[in-house]
Amino acid sequence: MTPLTSSSKFKGVDILLTSQWPRGVWHYANNPEVNTKLCGSNSIASLADKLKPRYHFAALEGAHYERLPYRNHVVLQENAQHVSRFIALAAVNNPAKKKYLYAFNIIPMKTIDPAELVKQPQDVTENPYRCPTKDKMDTQKTAFSATEEEEPANQYFFDLSKKQGGGSRGHGRKRHSDGDGRGRDQQHHQGQPKQPRRHPQPSGPCWFCLASPQVEKHLVISIGTHCYLALAKGGLTPRHVLILPIGHYQSVVDLSSEVVEEMEKYKSALRKFYKSKGERCVLFERNYRSQHLQLQVVPVPLNRCATEDIKEAFMVQAQEQQMEMMEIPEHTDLKQIAPPGTPYFYVELDSGEKLFYRIQKHFPLQFGREVLASEAVLNIPTRADWKECKQSKEEEEESCKQLRDDFQPYDFTWDE
Known part of the structure; x- marks a missing residue:
């Protein structure tokens, strides 16, 4: 060869x-x-x-x-x-x-x-x-x-280990079948360290693993090495998007370092994109009753309300529902507060301020949308539930194409 x-x-x-x-x-x-x-x-x-x-x-x-x-x-x-x-x-x-x-x-x-x-x-x-x-x-x-x-030394046809039996090389030796056509290294299960x-693997069909048959690929805007960007289905606004990992991860705290790095690049690109449209960027994640990380990114017009107003809207609505939302230091790693497996709700504002709530028992699934759709922020209360905002596939394709074209000058994946 x-x-x-x-x-x-x-x-x-x-x-x-x-x-x-x-x-x-x-x-x-x-x-x-x-x-x-x-x-x-x-x-x-x-x-x-x-x-x-x-x-x-x-x-x-x-x-x-x-x-x-x-x-x-x-x-x-x-x-x-x-x-x-x-x-x-x-x-x-x-x-x-x-x-x-x-x-x-x-x-x-x-x-x-x-x-x-x-x-x-x-x-x-x-x-x-x-x-x-x-x-x-x-x-x-x-x-x-x-x-x-590590790959087991025994292969389907040949043993690649340096020593096998009394021989010093062991090449050309067939591996014994266990009856289903595939060999097994019996020693793999005996005396091996943990x-x-x-x-984590999806427990069932996943709508967000990029290679899954369930993914609606017509909503995809940009694809990087570890993450991709998609138009939110039933979005609050025409530029409401999701940042998602290509592989299967449940939450931000489960991500490996290179996925986090690329996710930050998408955040930065979206902030610049929204700023060019006269909008500020609000991100939130609900790690509760979801199996694949969806980082929601919603633009809010700069002339609509200040970042402080958005922060107050989250705090007030949380308090009304007997939830104590706390502010965490800007450079604090979320993993320090929420170890993997912890259910939580998380908000990141364009000022760098971060809000966090550790979910105890029950949590309103549409809470993030409800706050942003409220009169205090976007004033579109009828769009709080994404199911009430559905478009036809043709409308989604047209919206996605328009957003993809608009975002392209800020899309770092084109440079790479």
Whole structure:
């Protein structure tokens, strides 16, 4: 393979078929419904990284998984290349009726116009197989330690351990099957230290994991590496948006450092965008009876009310409902106040002031909208419930297109 991939004329392959999944293919993207502790091969990952397939199909895990497309180049450091797509298919006629067929048309890359070939789709992510540089290693470990462990030495066909039985190499030795077509390393469950906690998985269909079939992709405005921006369904105003993590995270306090960093970039971009429209930015999060983080971002006209008025509106309405909302120092990390798993309501004002309420038992689900829709702020009380503000899909598509065009000059993902 080395002579092939080292040639300057080699651009990649159109289709790669493997039995095993590549190890870590889920990095930077949506999590598959498989046990990532035991899933995938580093050898296949290395193969996919070098061959740069436009489509990579695998089926050994018996699960359907379509990963977001990923780049095969480093932005601003290497020439643009085509993207790769990984698709895993379930077993034929499986009882759960998971997808086991994939039909598509593909034009060989050698016949495609080079400029057309390297076009990057809006939902493209970083390459999942590229090793992090030394200065990013600690951050990278934090991001992935909760979702996976070291790859077991035993593979589906061959044992990759240095010693096996009496031999010193052990290569070429078949792995024993446990009856379902997949081998198991019996020692993995015996005498091993306790493994890191796995990254939380959605308990059911998730409307906000970007790769989920339930996501209404026509509402998406911008997609970064770790987060994306979407038009709020039934928004309070035409520019009411959500900042959401691409992967499955329940709340802000669960986020890894690189997701937090990109979320802050979206906040900064939105503040500049709203300011250009004569508006101030109010953010709030309800970590209660929700399984995927939704950071609500609502613009309020500067001439409508001051930041102090918005702050007072939250405090007063909380007090009216016997809720003690507290102000927290501007630079205080929310994780210090609300450990993961703590239900809470959180507000961030454009002044940098932050309001916090630790939810005890019951909490009005529309509280944030009710405050902002009240007479004291936007004075649109009939829009407090998003279900009363629904638009047709065609209207949503038009609203999203307009907002996407307006936001583009402030969208940092275009620069990257």
